[in-house]
Amino acid sequence: MTDNSSPSVAIAGITKTYASGQQALKKVDLEIKRGEIFALLGPNGAGKTTLIGIVCGIVTPSAGTVRINGFDHQKDFRHTRRLIGLVPQELSTDAFESVWDTVSFSRGLFGCAPKPAYIEQVLRDLSLWDKKDQRIMALSGGMKRRVLIAKALSHEPEILFLDEPTAGVDVSLRREMWNLVRSLRERGVTIILTTHYIQEAEEMADRIGVINKGELVLVEDKATLMAKLGRRYLSLELAQPLAALPSELQDLPLEIKADGRQLDYSFDAKQDADIPTLLQRLAAAGITFTDLTTRESSLEEIFVRLVHTD
Numbered sequence: 001m002t003d004n005s006s007p008s009v010a011i012a013g014i015t016k017t018y019a020s021g022q023q024a025l026k027k028v029d030l031e032i033k034r035g036e037i038f039a040l041l042g043p044n045g046a047g048k049t050t051l052i053g054i055v056c057g058i059v060t061p062s063a064g065t066v067r068i069n070g071f072d073h074q075k076d077f078r079h080t081r082r083l084i085g086l087v088p089q090e091l092s093t094d095a096f097e098s099v100w101d102t103v104s105f106s107r108g109l110f111g112c113a114p115k116p117a118y119i120e121q122v123l124r125d126l127s128l129w130d131k132k133d134q135r136i137m138a139l140s141g142g143m144k145r146r147v148l149i150a151k152a153l154s155h156e157p158e159i160l161f162l163d164e165p166t167a168g169v170d171v172s173l174r175r176e177m178w179n180l181v182r183s184l185r186e187r188g189v190t191i192i193l194t195t196h197y198i199q200e201a202e203e204m205a206d207r208i209g210v211i212n213k214g215e216l217v218l219v220e221d222k223a224t225l226m227a228k229l230g231r232r233y234l235s236l237e238l239a240q241p242l243a244a245l246p247s248e249l250q251d252l253p254l255e256i257k258a259d260g261r262q263l264d265y266s267f268d269a270k271q272d273a274d275i276p277t278l279l280q281r282l283a284a285a286g287i288t289f290t291d292l293t294t295r296e297s298s299l300e301e302i303f304v305r306l307v308h309t310d
Contacts, residue, residue, distance in 0.1 A: 006070035007031040008159050008190040009055060014064035016050055016214075024050040026214040027064070037181065037191040039201035041303055042211035048194040049089065051211070052161050055192075056086045069158065082110050085157035087148050089164045095137035099128055102136060103150045110155035122150050125180050127173075142173045149177065153184075160184060162193040166200065178204060198303055210303060225302065234265040234275065236282075237291040246285045252278070263287070 009032040016025040025047045032038050042048050053059035055066050057077055066073040068080035097105070103119055123129045126146040131139060136147060145165065152160060162181075166174045181191055181204065195201055201208060201222075208225055210217040218225070241260035255264045265278060282289075 008034045008069060010067040011055065012065050014054060014066065015062045016054065016059065017062045024214050028216050030209065030216060030219060032190060032192060034190055035185060035188050036206040037185055037204050038207050038209065039205035040192065040194045040209045040211060041198065041201060046211045047214045048211055049163055052163050056084055056161060057081050082155065083158045085152035085160045087152045087162045087165050096135055098133050098135055099147055100132040102147065103154050106151040107154035112155045119154065122153050126150050127176060142170060159190045162191065164194055231266050231268060233295050235293045236263045236289040237261065238263055239288040239290050242287065249281065249285055
């Protein structure tokens with residue numbers, strides 16, 4: 001029986017060292033809540049795919065434990081694997097099978113009784129219904145990616161791992177996939193994704209985890225992360241190009257951009273800047289502007305700062 005009080009995924013002290021001596025993961029601790037969308041971000045080689053492989057039972061950890069809905073993923077492997085759906089990065093599909101047959105076969109692999117109405121709904125949700133009788137080898141790369149998602153959903157998992165799910169997919173298909181992800185979350189499915197499209201994590205995720213060189217750098221609610229590490233920018237379009245900052249403004253966090261036609265002032269998002277005083281000092285230095293805009297740093301900018309701390 002599933003323990004509804006436990007996290008969907010509880011990772012404790014997970015380490016992975018390969019025979020070559022490469023340490024892919026270093027004592028990773030992480031809990032993922034039920035029904036949330038959790039985005040795991042990190043550069044290539046950071047350990048994202050290795051961590052997902054361990055949780056899904058594909059890769060054996062060197063040390064540590066994983067619990068899925070309260071069950072040990074090694075002692076109760078058959079049960080925990082049944083709870084998980086995985087969409088891998090690689091487009092590995094049964095090229096000569098039809099879409100319907102390969103998705104139905106995937107359901108059977110988990111010991112699930114046939115449920116044609118459910119398979120039909122999954123294919124319709126993924127805009128695959130009109131392709132159901134086509135061989136997979138005849139599909140485009142984007143459609144093959146959809147088939148992988150359909151296969152992962154075939155056995156009605158409670159937890160869905162999406163490892164770079166929209167790689168190679170055009171913008172319209174990507175939007176449809178994210179609408180499906182939202183609907184799955186509304187049904188109580190826990191979603192864990194890795195992505196290089198950081199704007200998707202910014203739009204979709206409830207919490208963000210950043211992994212770098214095998215270590216979990218931080219885990220935060222998205223809004224908290226952006227408030228804590230974000231910056232705000234005031235951009236002034238100058239009336240006259242500026243070659244260098246006057247000496248009386250050197251103490252301010254100002255940056256000249258756009259060949260001297262723009263001046264950026266940056267400050268912590270959690271602090272209120274004294275903009276009137278700044279404008280007075282600019283005027284006193286003889287700097288005038290024609291337009292003024294403000295913005296906040298994006299998740300991508302925060303991510304770059306976190307993983308380039310050396």
